[in-house]
Amino acid sequence: MTEILFYHLTESTLENALPGLVERSLSRQWKVVIQTGSQERRDSLDNHLWTWSDASFLAHATDQEPHPQEQPVILTTGEGNPNGATVRFLVDGAEPTNVAAYERLVLMFDGHDQMQLEQARAQWKLLKAEGHTLTYWQQNAEGRWEKKA
Template identity: 45%
Template sequence: MTEVFFYHLQSRPLEAALPQLLEKCLERGWRCTVQSSSPERIEALDQLLWTYDEASFLPHGTDRQPDSGRQPILLTTSESNPNGATVRFFIDSASAPDLSPYARVIHLFDGNDSDALDHARTAWREARSAGHDVAYWQQGPDGRWQRR
């Protein structure tokens, strides 16, 4: 079964948390897809991942580019998986009906957004009822993740 993790953003924004989680995935040799419901968010993340850290960058591309299937990190608004990702990130209440192609699915949601909280609760119930292993992670005041 797929591991489905829910990351509750409280003390740091998505733009600070997502690059760190993607770095950890790449360190493990995992290919990732980040799905948003907004093309504007994909464009902003595309720029962010090149510049978030002066000492490094995250190799990535968008599904609008040629050869998107070759990207270790793919940014998309689509439910498809052209880069053969084993980890799927859902942001901005994005979702997909079939989680089975992934070893891990990560929902990142803003704890200050009531719509995002409602969406995360619904996704939690759906993942549990489908038999997936679910886990909840919450940010501490220092931005570190704590499993609850």
């Protein structure tokens, strides 16, 4: 059964929080696909992941580049899984599909964006009604993740 995690951003931006979570996935030898809500957001995250830290970068590509199957991380706006990822991150309102195809599904949403909050609540209800086991993580004042449900 797919592990489904909701990450509620309250103290940092997606750009600050996402790279660390992706790095943890890669350290477990998991391939990752990140689905964004728009091409502009995909391209913005593409640029950000190359420069997010002075000490490292996250090797990745977008779904528009050749040989996606060779990439550890793919950024996409679509529903496909071009690199055979076991973990899928959904950001900026991207909708989960084909949940069973992944070991882990991570839905990240901005707690300061009412539309994203409402969408996350709706996704929680739908996935719960489908019988999935869900966990909910929220940032504390220091920006660390705390399991709330």
